[in-house]
Amino acid sequence: MTTHPDPAARTADATFGPDLVEVFGPSQADGGPDLVQLLTPEGERVHHPDFDVDLTPEELRGLYRDMALVRRLDVEATALQRHGELGLWAQLLGQEAAQIGCGRALAPQDFVFPTYREHGVAWCRDVDPLHLLGLFRGVDHGGWDPAAHGFGLYTIVIGAQTLHATGYAMGLQRDGVVGTGDAARDAAVIAHFGDGASSQGDVNEAFIFAASYNAPVVFFCQNNQWAISEPIERQTRIPLFQRALGFGFPGIRVDGNDVLATLAVTRAALQRAREGQGPTLIEAYTYRMGAHTTTDDPTRYRLSSDVERWKLKDPIARLEVHLKRNGLADAAFFDDVAAEADALGARLRAGCTAMPDPDPLAIFEQVYAEVPDELVAQRDGYAAYLDSFEEAGR
Amino acid sequence: MRLTLAKALNAGLRRALEDDPKVLLMGEDIGRLGGVFRVTDGLQKDFGEDRVIDSPLAESGIVGTAVGLALRGYRPVVEIQFDGFVYPAYDQIVSQVAKMRYRSRGRSPMPMVIRIPFGGGIGAVEHHSESPEAQFAHTPGLKVVACSNPADAYWMIQQAIASDDPVVFLEPKRQYHADKAEVDEAATPPPLFSSRVVRAGSDVTVLAYGPTVRTALRAAEAAAGEGRSMEVVDLRTLSPLDLPPVLESVRRTGRAVVVHEAHVNLGLGAELAARITEECFFSLEAPVLRVGGFDTPYPASRIEEHFLPDLDRLLDAVDRSLAF
Incomplete structure (x- = not known):
């Protein structure tokens, strides 16, 4: 394994930014030897000494269905943005397994703190995708009830929610719902973030608080290799999961394109948290197949050959191969899922385009629990101002 | 170029x-x-x-x-x-x-x-x-x-x-x-911390900066068609303020309206209103008015145009100032 570049060896036009293999060593090129994998990119079921899942054919088909439908959601939303129906969309393409594997590991009493890209986890928490579209359409800042779904609002300022997750986990400890041995009662928290956010102070402070209080929180980092245009080596010089050790809790790197491995590892980490054994960092090693958001143009900064290489690791294709090869799903099943995806697409298109703009006076709602008179006056003044146009128009 | x-x-x-x-x-x-x-x-x-x-x-x-x-x-x-x-x-x-x-x-x-x-x-x-x-x-x-x-x-x-x-x-x-x-690369630019009159007028002074300068200029154009003459000052510097051109203008017009996208409460407009009142009290025909974002968090984008001070809201304030 190479160390940092020798400054003396730098030439005038050399850069401070060596590539992934240069930084992490050749063994890290595909996630390295520590990568937990249960389903290879070729769809072959493999086993791991520490993590495993034993799923029925129906459960396996369920994971396929989840991923296929969430991909369709993503495709539809991207198209809706292109047609001007959404202001923006943050694509999850390529990260379906990381999100479904993690989302399906959750118990109803668990709580999720998402970034702005956790559409697959939202799906697993029964958040209507139209709420996600509403946020990116600009009708609100998040239309779902976090408590009802155990799924917080999307957080756009990166990393901030990792501290919220830790605090929420501290609340669980105080509520006595950690380590009771009652599986229906013991709860844990998941904090989502990305490789970019791992550089933020908030994330590092969350690690310290969680370790210090042994909080029941799982830090779930989807390392999709890119923070807009910046490659992973701009954020870290060791594999991200190894950072956990320095903070005093375990870190695991899982194949984020392998829904089985992600499910197994997340289940284990959540269980550990629920039992009162403290935090875990999971690095789901994956790849952002799309742009950062619909305003981004990744052709400006990354090679298409890289994208092509990751296409061979597609999370949905590998499960499809596994299901077909082992006779776990027939053609009718795949037809049904395709039809269901079409129906979902149609529902999202119709629902999104029919979404009305909010009342302008909604600007003034829910700023405070007790609304100051001054703000009431501001609202009433603006209402009268708007009315004056209507009267003038009569 | x-x-x-x-x-x-x-x-x-x-x-x-x-x-x-x-x-x-x-x-x-x-x-x-x-x-x-x-x-x-x-x-x-x-x-x-x-x-x-x-x-x-x-x-x-x-x-x-x-x-x-x-x-x-x-x-x-x-x-x-x-x-x-x-x-x-x-x-x-x-x-x-x-x-x-x-x-x-x-x-x-x-x-x-x-x-x-x-x-x-x-x-x-x-x-x-x-x-x-x-x-x-x-x-x-x-x-x-x-x-x-x-x-x-x-x-x-x-x-x-x-x-x-x-x-x-x-x-x-x-x-x-x-x-x-x-953009003339050979020009001699004005000093950085200076404000400038970007449209001369006689009835009311509008103080703007950043994105609202454009709004103010468009409003002045519209107002001119209706016989009202708006002077527009591009503040350019917010700290320190460059008050002399502002005060000179307000002493001439007797009226001032500040427009910014930031929340009105304790925004730049509050400081400007105080300074103008202190320095031009006997020249003022109307209180200094402020047009800006409401005192709420920034709203969802589908209604952001209501939050942002636009041409109509600015002209409404100009009318209110002139009505004093």
Whole structure:
């Protein structure tokens, strides 16, 4: 394994930014030897000494269905943005397994703190995708009830929610719902973030608080290799999961394109948290197949050959191969899922385009629990101002 | 040459990099991508990764390390990707950048520029449309300026970089790729910390900066058609304020309206109203009026045009001022 570049060896036009293999060593090129994998990119079921899942054919088909439908959601939303129906969309393409594997590991009493890209986890928490579209359409800042779904609002300022997750986990400890041995009662928290956010102070402070209080929180980092245009080596010089050790809790790197491995590892980490054994960092090693958001143009900064290489690791294709090869799903099943995806697409298109703009006076709602008179006056003044146009128009 | 505001900033940054080897740019995605608004497009290619630095995603880290670079004799120009992302760096800016000269009794100057795209109207999600200028203008030790057009952008960014004081440099993101305007590289620009009358008028003075200058000019055009003569001042500098041109104008017109996208409560308009009242009390025909964002968080984008002061709301305030 190479160390940092020798400054003396730098030439005038050399850069401070060596590539992934240069930084992490050749063994890290595909996630390295520590990568937990249960389903290879070729769809072959493999086993791991520490993590495993034993799923029925129906459960396996369920994971396929989840991923296929969430991909369709993503495709539809991207198209809706292109047609001007959404202001923006943050694509999850390529990260379906990381999100479904993690989302399906959750118990109803668990709580999720998402970034702005956790559409697959939202799906697993029964958040209507139209709420996600509403946020990116600009009708609100998040239309779902976090408590009802155990799924917080999307957080756009990166990393901030990792501290919220830790605090929420501290609340669980105080509520006595950690380590009771009652599986229906013991709860844990998941904090989502990305490789970019791992550089933020908030994330590092969350690690310290969680370790210090042994909080029941799982830090779930989807390392999709890119923070807009910046490659992973701009954020870290060791594999991200190894950072956990320095903070005093375990870190695991899982194949984020392998829904089985992600499910197994997340289940284990959540269980550990629920039992009162403290935090875990999971690095789901994956790849952002799309742009950062619909305003981004990744052709400006990354090679298409890289994208092509990751296409061979597609999370949905590998499960499809596994299901077909082992006779776990027939053609009718795949037809049904395709039809269901079409129906979902149609529902999202119709629902999104029919979404009305909010009342302008909604600007003034829910700023405070007790609304100051001054703000009431501001609202009433603006209402009268708007009315004056209507009267003038009569 | 005719340039958009983004291209004018790019040209200004390029010239600053050429003129002074101590000038460095730092920020997220500013290198190969050229910034999310392309303001730094091509600069890393031409000046190298040592001078146009893609940083880890940590705003406190960006500003904090820029402090160290400045202590080492560099002139860092940092980009905060969006206004709403500046707060993780707020501690470094307010507690460290602003106070370094004072604490060191002048031994450690802080010649840093903190570029922030600000303001709304681009249909963005949360934290991408804010106007935090008052929070920095309220902080002694910082200077705060806002450009409103390509020519000013070209000159002001160079002047800010040349300044030995830390400058928060606000860029109206809605106008980055709007109309092109003539930028004369051979011109002699006005001083950085100066306000300018950008349209002469006699009935009322409108004070604007950044994105609202354009609104004010359009309003003045519309008002002229109805026989009302609006003078428009582009403040350009928010801290320190350049009051003489403002006061001179208000003494002539007897009326002042301040327009900004930031919340009205304790915004720049409050300070301007106080100063005008103190200095021009006997010239005033009407109280100083303020038009701005409501005292609420920035709303969802589908109704942001209601939050932002537009031509109609500004003209409504002008009418109210004239009715006194």
